[in-house]
Amino acid sequence: MSSQGHTKLDLGTAAVERPRADGIHRNTPEFVSDAVAEMLRVLDVPYIAINPGASFRGLHDSLVNYLGNEQPQLLLCLHEEAAVAIAHGYAKVTGRAMAAAVHSNVGLFHATMAIFNAWCDRMPVLVIGATGPVDAAKRRPWIDWIHTARDQGAIVRGYTKWDDQPASAEAALEAVARAFWIANTAPRGPTYVVLDAALQEEHLSGPPPLLDVRRSTPPVAAAAAPETVDRMRAMLGSGRRVVILAGRASRSLDAWSARIELAERLDARVVTDLKIGASFPTDHPLHVGVPAILAPAAEAQTAISEAEAILSLDWVDLAGTLRKLPSPPKAAVIHVSLDHTVHNGWSMDYQGLAPVDLYVAADPDAVAIALAKTVEGLAAPKAAVAPPPQVRPDPSGPLSVEHLALALRQAVATRNVSLLHLPLSWHGGWWPFRHPLDFIGGDGGGGIGGGPGISVGAALALKGSDRLPISICGDGDFLMGVTALWTAVHYQIPLLLVIANNRCFYNDEVHQERVARMRRRPIENKWIGQRMSDPQIDLASLARAQGALGLGPITTHEGLAPAYAQAIAVVDQGGVAVVDVRVEPGYAPAMKSTMLDGGD
């Protein structure tokens, strides 16, 4: 078995938690868990984020004392939700799964929120779980019994692509390889393998079974047939008014450039979405409206209504987007997606059935590249020059999220920045995206608390690149996920996290306002059960408690620039910095009106 060789391990992180060299037994696997650990190395799994548990103590020992805690390296997390969120964030940048190991049933219960986020985001994560001995005769009294369940996979089966509980060494190796392969095959998503504690700790009866990983986990081609590409070109390229809905995409620069080429040759208008990673330059003259989290911006909706042909490149919720337009769309609709292959009866994240004239079951990146080639001959119409980004700092009045954003843009000046998370109060016009790594998208499942962990995992993947990793989280999101920062500090993963701290679960104030209006009750009471005041929570102290630099609360316009400068200097030296900015509660008008109109 040989390594597939994708991984470049970072030395700073790898230097943390080295086992004693004389304790390492690298040569011959003795136990089933040694063989499983080796399989993770052969699959080139770089890291395994964990919170420890006796149910996988066999595997834990093998990772440390058989493999020497490298490839994969253990990343200790303070909560299983953080472990999976870190793996999710890593996948958002690299497109590949790392592993997360969670304790028998109880650890999995903690992990479920993050698994659901990764599922809805179609991001690969290899989740390894464990169970107390399936053979009741081998269970220790009490604890092994409460930590054994008949069908753990049932807990997550509705939002994983595949799960298994193998019963032999041979089956365990195949299960881990299959889980990794399925997770990484589009449409990507989390998979779950339960390893019986007794099986892990068994002596191998002979050499571990051989599995040809290269041939058992082949890349799956998912391109469109040439005649389908020709048909698409005919539908799009005959002088029609085209709108491209640039949905889920990889971080590939080739696919990014292909989408630009395609839009320019077709003179198409392009719409993007803040739920997912950047898929098209948002200040390109063909980009219409600003990217939004809920419904597309008004200009984008008009363009979609008036289009004669719509090309949806795996747009999230095509049905909902088309249903909510000001006037019904007249366009012929092409939808490029593989998503239907993972729709199931438990989770409705598949959204409504969209009216589609040509459904192309193929990878949207591959199709964009193929289509761009077919339109090469078309003369690119002269596009208007992009307007300069609007910078409207209004240095008066209380601090808003817009102030937070504009001062941050000024602080980073011309540096390459990756935005790893954005709060619900964000407005897509505040920060242009010009590269696929400029923004990696949201949490996927709308599970608050994912922001810090996803950001740490993404920052891990970006470590050593020229990108300044910046995450902006709501205070509620930060509070639910704050301990993920300890993992970043401990493993020397640089990250700047800015908190849009409105001392409130403000999203739900908007909802209480809506209910009060509908019922003609006092909207003045909307803050009750939402505001985190009396006492106000000292978020910078929480950051410092994890070992990060914690600055704030910043309450003045003048305070922003020096705090950002100090924080960025720490991040440049490999540290983690958190800036707590006290902002007024409020959302961009478009966001609020979509919510009040019946959106989430």
Ligand SMILES: Cc1ncc(C[n+]2csc(CCOP(=O)(O)OP(=O)(O)O)c2C)c(N)n1
């Ligand atoms: C796990 C989870 N719990 C509750 C919610 C409901 N919810 C949606 S947004 C939100 C408020 C988030 O607060 P914060 O991150 O501070 O952002 P703000 O709304 O204040 O801008 C809540 C509680 C959720 N989406 N996920």
Ligand SMILES: [Mg+2]
């Ligand atoms: Mg808040």
